[in-house]
Amino acid sequence: MIGRLNHVAIAVPDLEAASNQYRNALGAKVGEPQDEPDHGVTVVFIELPNTKIELLYPLGENSPITGFLEKNPSGGIHHVCYEVDDILAARDRLKETGARVLGDGTPKIGAHGKPVLFLHPKDFNGCLVELEQV
Numbered sequence: 001m002i003g004r005l006n007h008v009a010i011a012v013p014d015l016e017a018a019s020n021q022y023r024n025a026l027g028a029k030v031g032e033p034q035d036e037p038d039h040g041v042t043v044v045f046i047e048l049p050n051t052k053i054e055l056l057y058p059l060g061e062n063s064p065i066t067g068f069l070e071k072n073p074s075g076g077i078h079h080v081c082y083e084v085d086d087i088l089a090a091r092d093r094l095k096e097t098g099a100r101v102l103g104d105g106t107p108k109i110g111a112h113g114k115p116v117l118f119l120h121p122k123d124f125n126g127c128l129v130e131l132e133q134v
Helices: 015-025 064-071 087-096
Strands: 002-011 034-036 041-047 052-058 076-084 115-119 128-133
Touching (some): 002 064, 002 128, 015 041, 015 052, 052 064, 064 076, 076 087, 087 115, 087 128
Parallel strands (some): 002 052, 076 128
Antiparallel strands (some): 034 041, 041 052, 115 128
């Protein structure tokens, strides 16, 4: 059902510093910050030959990243994102297996302009999982 790894998301306390670190220290291709108000984050994508790194920074008072950074002030891996061909079929199959889809189960449009869903970390070995339809 799942396809390739789309990205690994890292919550960061300082988006500019993290972007500069990837750009200057690692020589990575770093995109421009983009606000994602529906998700309460500002994101920066780092392009790698085989996948992407997504830097996450809180956007607004109700950002889910705020709580994560309170528990992890230095930042850390927030989630992994896998590609799926059909997000609704994937959602239905996962629900049949007992996996919990966060929110009301309706896909939202993600940072790449494609439908996404998140799966409860307690159902996936403590890892928050994002699915993105390709």
